[in-house]
Amino acid sequence: MRISQYLLATVKETPADAEIISHKLMIRAGLVRKLASGLYNWLPLGLKVLNNIEKIVREEMNKSGAMEVLMPIVQHAELWHESDRWEQMGEELLRFKDRHSRDFCLGPTHEEVITDLVRGEYTSYKQLPAIFYQIQTKFRDERRPRFGVMRAREFIMKDAYSFHINEESLQNTYEQMYQTYYNIFQRLGLNFRSVVADSGSIGGNTSHEFHVLADSGEDEIVFSTKGDYAANIELAVGNLAIKNSSEARKDSEIVNTGSEHSVEAVAGLLNIGVYKIIKTLIVHGEDEEGNISDELIALLLRGDQELNEIKAQKLQGVASPLKFASDELITKKIGCGVGCLGPSNLKLRKIADHSVENLFNFTCGANQPGKHITNMNWSEGCAYDEVADIRKVQENDYSLDGGGILSVKRGIEVGHIFQLGKKYSDALNATVLDSGGKAVTMLMGCYGIGVSRLVAASIEQNHDQKGIVWPENIAPFQLIIVQIDAHKSRQVADLSDSTYEKCIEMGIEVLMDDRDKKTSPGVKFAESELIGIPHRLVISSRSLAEDAVEYTHRQHGEKQKVKTNDLIQFLVKLLSS
């Protein structure tokens, strides 16, 4: 492409709502333009990158034996009623009516549609296993769309679904998909990690996420410095360092703590370590049908530890999603507000985290306004009903495997694979006949990749002060030819034209900056760096005086003079591999 005829939509200003570098650079380099919250136009340059990523994803999926299909974005409500997700999905599911007043939604995912398709097409176990995938637009009415295409409302996903006659087959395909994902992210040149994950509202048991490591990532992932253990913080487990002490048990005492409420403030006032305080959090219970009840439950944690809400809401009888009791309700039922609560004489179900099990001479709220108890010890009057792991692991906790310690890093989730089991096939009655002629429900797996998110994730890992530094295989163009002052020199114009034509002949993706004198050389250089093209040739009368052109490698910044006679040979060597 010649830039004079191309929409190179670079901008100088960084948009005010762009918080992270990839979002800023995607706007500045002219890859996308915002239409409305969470909705983006892909401009020519951005679309080329998106297509390159799609190509790699498609090649690896095809290699795995998966069959490409394309399902509608618009889905009718009946299917979602069958799986019971029409209500469950909450506000992320954009629902609307057609002209006949029938309910529809925009697909946030396609488990229902593919299960419906497969139940209609497959009849025998002999046809299994089968893997289908598509690369297509999804819509989720995200509560907080942000970071550009990273968390958009409309985005491109590669979603795949597999169908099986038994667990063994599901396990095999799951492992194969794991490997396929590994290959995809490796080919994309990303620094990534796979972690054990929570399966959330999609359902099922085993699940892994793939995260691109980046400080801007919205997720926290935990891994062992020695062993293989790696998990999303939502379900990560670890051991706390035991604080050994020979301190004798003391007698408890009620002390005035006035208006101090936070553990830090109370610790400061009493001159004790925060870890010597018990934090008491009050949440709602849940009845057998899963409805939030007015029963209050106390969760006990060591003062220096944080609650892991995902772990807590999975406990029997605890409201899911977790709901903290209001200060008003707590005061009404317990007699004091948040900040003075403690397990002593507290007539609620009390769930203790492992971190408080071995505490002694601890401090906790006295369940009276402005009062705490110091030197408390577990006893009949101050006890918990059960112990559970409800703590968020922290950096330097001990790993349960291999004796290493845990490291916590931020990640961008770019892929997620699940073993769904029979969740959808049961609900939609998707069966095939087994070898004995008996109808059996198929087992399913599902596998997603955030294709459009990958563009942003790649930029998070591939940029410098000057702009984007695209890895070769997803760059929108391989080479940019910058011609300087072609209006003054016939030779510059001719050589850049002939080189450009030759590159096209050779199948090299080339962009030529043939803009006239209104665009200064400085701007041309800066823009070629901003948009991150891996290789650049500058053709100017100055270098032609030495019978040469100047080559620059975007990533290393190395410059090299290439003799005009050797130029084509040089490009063949550089770009044909």
Ligand code: ATP
């Ligand atoms: P997240 O926790 O980031 O919301 P998710 O668990 O909801 O992700 P999945 O349902 O597993 O995501 O979807 C598969 C993939 O689609 C994700 O791994 C992610 O890369 C991508 N994805 C999900 N939501 C968005 C979004 N709002 N914008 C862009 N990509 C998304």
Ligand code: MG
């Ligand atoms: Mg989500």
